[in-house]
Structures are given as structure tokens and as C-alpha cells.
Amino acid sequence: MSEKVEKKQNALWENIKVIVQALVLAMIIRTVLFQPFTIPSGSMMPTLLVGDYIFVNKFAYGYSKYSLPFSPDLFSGRIFGSEPKRGDVVVFRFPPNPEVDYIKRVVGLPGDRIQMIDGVLNINGQPVPKQPDGSFNSDYRLDPGQDVPVFRETLDTGITYDTLDQSPNSRGDNTREFTVPAGHYFMMGDNRDNSADSRFDVGFVPAENLVGRASVIFFSLGNDTTFREIWRWPANMRWDRLFKVVE
Template identity: 75%
Template sequence: MFADKEKSRVAEKSDKAGGGLWENVKVIVQALLLAVVIRTILFQPFTIPSGSMMPTLLVGDYLFVNKFSYGYSRYSLPFSPNLFSGRIFASEPDRGDIAVFRFPPNPDIDYIKRVVGLPGDRVQMRDGELYINGEVVKREADGLFRADDQYDTGEPIPIFRETLDTGVSYDTLDTRPGTIGDNTREFLVPEGHYFMMGDNRDNSADSRFDVGFVPAENLIGRASLIFFSLGNDTAFREIWKWPTNLRWDRLFKVVE
């Protein structure tokens, strides 16, 4: 009788342990599925790997990309399965947006640049000034910039603030006059494509060069919020360096 009771208690404990383990597994699976859904449909984290978008975005910025802002293409999905062509729930970017997209010559690579030209636009650089449809974009001096990482040239770089005809305003860098990207031919943006440029005008591989026109299908989303930022070439895993290298003023900063 006593032995039977002990066996019953052991079995009951075993059932509770098994049930508790199963509940934990379900919670973990649900959390993973939720994370996949959020990353696939809503927001994707992105790290700035180069200085091509300085001073707007810096190396070491960690930001969220809004994936539903432009709709969805095969590149919105993990591993980019060829399930459909074009975009669904498509919405056109606004001129001045900062967009993440797949590099047209090699769609395995993500790029981030500013949308400068929309379909049908004529885009050209003349003596360092941006022209859209024959009209110069307003440009005025806006101080000096100096990087806090590998892109520090040792001297402050002139900042020029551009203001589009839509009222969108943002800072650009002009490291030196007369570079290859300061004077270009006039580009006519084809239907269903976009012209992208980096804010660091003299140090950006963009639509003026090998990036070319970016198909709408290659768009992943619009950069929306910087949620973390580390300066001085600090790796995310170097937690012990966070207190001195964390850019506090950039935390939860809206990307413009």
C-alpha cells in the first residue's frame, strides 16, 4: 500500500516535470515564431557598416528598418525565396527617404542610401550640387563634422544642408571639391526604378557608379529609428567598452 502511494507520487512529479518542460518549449517556440514574423513582416534590425551615409548615419549605428513602408517583395523574406515577382501592397518611396535595398549587381548584399530620384526624374551632379529635373537643390553651409571612428580624417569636414522641393532637409558632407562624383552625366530614372545617393557625397558607392538604378523589387524598407549606437569602432560584443563608447545622444533617434 505504502509502495503504491510512493509510486503514484513519483509518477505525478514526473508528469508535472514533463508538463512544465513542454510548456517551456511551447513558450520558446511561440517567441521564436513571433520574432520571425516581426522580422519578416514588420521591422528588421540593420547595422551601418560604412561611412557612406555620414553624417546622418554613423558606423556603429544599430537601427530598425520599417519593412511594410514600401510593401513586400521576395527580398523581404528570409533567404529571398523566389515565390513571387514584383511587390505586393506596394507603396512608392518618397524623395528623401533613407532606404535599405539589395545591391542590384549582387542581391545577396544589403545597401542603405537616400532616395534622390523617383521614376521619370532627371538627376545630375554639377560642381558638387545636386540637380533634379533641371532645378538645383537648395544647399547651404551647416557647420563642420568629425567622425569618431576609422573615418576620422584628422580634420573637420564641411557639412552642407540640402532641402528638397518637398521640404525634406538633411545634412551631407563635401570632403573635397572636384571629385569624380561631383560632376556627372544626367541620369533619367526608368519606370519602376530609383536613384540612390549617400549623404557622404565624396565617399559613397551609389547610383552614380556601380549601384546603378535600383529596381522597386530590391527595396527592403525605410530606415526609421536608431535604437543603439557605439563609437570608436567598438564591436557590439565588447560590452566592457560600452560605458565610454556609447553614443547616448543617438539612442532612439528618428532617422531623417
């Protein structure tokens, strides 16, 4: 074998090793630290918009089988677990079909009593303060929402966030009282009249199903612009949302 051929083979092998190492590192980061997610629906408007790309902090609540690619059944429950705080925005696996990811806000912790009364969130018998905070217009084609009333809720922990109330008499505005069982959480979307959440088919979310806490918006495209449509980026980039912390 000539020296020239041997050098080419060594260079090829070094390149392969670099690529493999990069893939392994990316897999470790995605599995253990942060995972990117895309917001596909308007259920968390105005906090999160369709076309937002976010990083999810996967070590915030520890790890379950759903933290791993393909969700292998290596262990049950959570390891290095910690409890989410009321008000956290969380990615979790949909309990009836764990292959599907959902993103909602935690409003009920284990043992809490949750009820909607006339569009007001009640936690343990106490109404959450709700103040008008302007209006909202969406650029999402499937859920346009023009001049939708915005209300700012403030939890007893001091966490505050905006919600939408498009209709004063939707089916989710008055519910029975839900008592959150041990090891579970009650989730709601900030777009209160357009969110499939724990009031409905989602039900109580087991701690094992938590994937991580939404941390930051790193990219955002409006007007139903897909990531592949690079030529539409300049006109539809939501510059004011880049690197915005999710609250």
C-alpha cells in the same frame, strides 16, 4: 510513470512551446514589421554613423521576395506596394549582388533626371539648394574625416538633411544626366565623396529590391566599438543618438 515525472515532462513541453511561440513571433516581426540593421560604413555620414543600430520599417513600401528570410522566389514584384518619397533613407538589395544590403537616400524617382554639377545635386534641371552647415568630425577609424564641411540640402518637398563634401573635385561631383527608368530609383549617400551609389556601380535600383525605410536609431557605439565589447559601452555609447528618428 510517476506523477512527479509527468509534471516535469509537462513543464518541459510548456517551456518548449513558449520558446517556439516566441521565435515564431520574432520571425513574424522581423519579416513583416521591423528589422534591425547595423551601419557598417561611413557612406551615410553625418546622418548615420558607423556603429549605429537602426530599425527598418519593412511595411513602408510593401513586400517583395527580399522582405522574406533567404529571399525565396515565391512571387515577383511587390505586394501592398507604395512608392518611397524623395529624401527617404532606404535599405535595399545591391542590384549586382542581391545578397548584399545597402543603405542610401532616395534622390530620384521614376522619370526624374538626376545630375551632379560642381558638387550640386540637380533634379529635373533644378539645383537643390545647398547651404553651409558647420563641420563634421568622425570617430570611425577607416574614414576619420576631421573638420569635413557640412552642407544642408533642402528638397522641393521640404525634406532637409545634412551632407558631407570632403573634396570639391571628386569623381562624383560632376556626372552625366541620369534618367530614372520606370519602376526604379536613384540612390545617393549623404557622404557624397565616399559613397558607392547610383552614380557608380549601384546603378538604378529596382522597386523589387527595396527592403524598407530606415526609421529610428535604437543603439549606437562609437570609436569602432563592437556590440560584443560590453566593457567598452559606457565610454563609447553615443547617448545623444539613442532613439533618434532617421531623417
